[in-house]
Amino acid sequence: MRFVGYLLPGVLALWPIEKWYLDCLLRHSELYAACISEEIFFTTAGQFCNPFLAQIAVGVFLVQLGNLFHQIEITTRCNFSCSYCAGRSMDQQDMDWETFKAIVDGLSPQHQHCTVSLQGEGEPSLHPLFWCMADYVTTSGHTPYSILNGSRLDAARIAATFPRIGISLDTLDASTAERIGRHNLTKVLRNLEELTAVMSPSRITVMSVDMGQPLGPLRAWVRQRGFGRHVIQPLARKDDYARHYGTAIRFTPRRQPESAVRPSSTCRFVQSDLMRFYTWKGQELPCCFIKDTTGIESIPQLKQSLARGEVPPGCSGCSELRPL
Structure with a gap:
């Protein structure tokens, strides 16, 4: 893994083969990535971290044997109130079964085998049909x-249902967590201890958001417990994320430069089938980073809007926006 990290910067200099190399990783790797539109951190149990991988893995949250990665936001409801979460300002709703079933049924036969993540801006297990959906x-x-x-x-059920599972954890300090x-x-x-008693820690990915809190104790704990991955995500700088941040978070969002005429642009998610995200309403999006769907009717329409210099x-x- 470390060798791959050192090799990639040279490989990525050859832009035409970027898509080919991404496809190779998608088919033959068990690399995990967490991306929030700005940086990517990869961390294995051996504490490997290489930001150069960002060039090819933006948008890939879970890479296993399979095809396109699909993320379905089955609920926006949550029993936490994380200050960095855009979902706490959204309508608190569950996806209905008919919408969910239509999405999953639509994945075949075009995508014969996919990783389907039940995950969005809420706590998935709150959905009354969570286990039926899985x-x-x-x-x-x-x-x-x-x-x-x-x-x-539900430790036993998680172990039996999910080959791998992610658990979000930002700190080991109770006051900081609160x-x-x-x-x-x-x-x-305590729940995590019960889970590791019936499920190998190597199948569990710990997901953390870096808000500037001390992460050393958490990193050491993850290594000691033998968890498969520790993914550390930076705070997103996009405006539709940052405007939801509480007053405790001092952050300057990255806004699109204002100009009379914006250049035509695109992004790799719009151009290529890297992933699909489905909102609780069933709207299909090219990535999971869009939290304000105003002006977005479909992926083809979004592609055309960007080409005209119209950025929703x-x-x-x-x-991820790039000039055409």
Whole structure:
């Protein structure tokens, strides 16, 4: 893995083969990535971290054997109140079963095997049909995945249903967790202990958001417990994220430069099938970074708008925008 990290900067200098190399990783690697439009951190249990991988893995959250990565926002409801979460300002709703089923059914036969993540701007396990949805992904021939906040873990069922699972955890300090809005840290850690008693820690990815809190103790704890990955995400700088941040977060969003005429632009998510994100309403988006869907009717329409220099609010300030 470390060798690959050193090799990639040279490989990435050859722009025409970037898509080919990404496809190779998608098919033959178990690399995990967490991306928020600005930076990417990869960390294995051996504490490997290489930002050069950002050039090819932006937008890939979970890379396993399979095709396109699909993320379905089955709920925006959450029992936490994290100050950095855009979902706390959204309508608190669940995706209905008919919408979910239509999305999963639509993945085949075009995408014969996909990783389908039940994950969005809420706590997935709060959806009353969460387990039915996970089972339906499996029976449809796909691999289920999710990222949970650890407050409602059914350890035995998770171990039996998910080949791998993500657990979000930002700190081991109870007062810091409460200040962030992550409640009852003691219960979360206890639930995680129960999960590792029935599921190998190597199958668990710990997801953290870097708000400037001390991360050393958490990194050491992850290594000591033998978790498969520790993914550390920076705060997103896009305006449709940053405008939701609480007053405790001092942050300057990256806004699109104002000008009379904006140049034509595009991004790799619009141009290529790297992933698909489905909002709780069932709207299909090219990535999971768009939190304001104003002015976005479809992916083809978004592509045309960007080509005309019209950047919708949900794409404003995104570092993925590139001139045509």
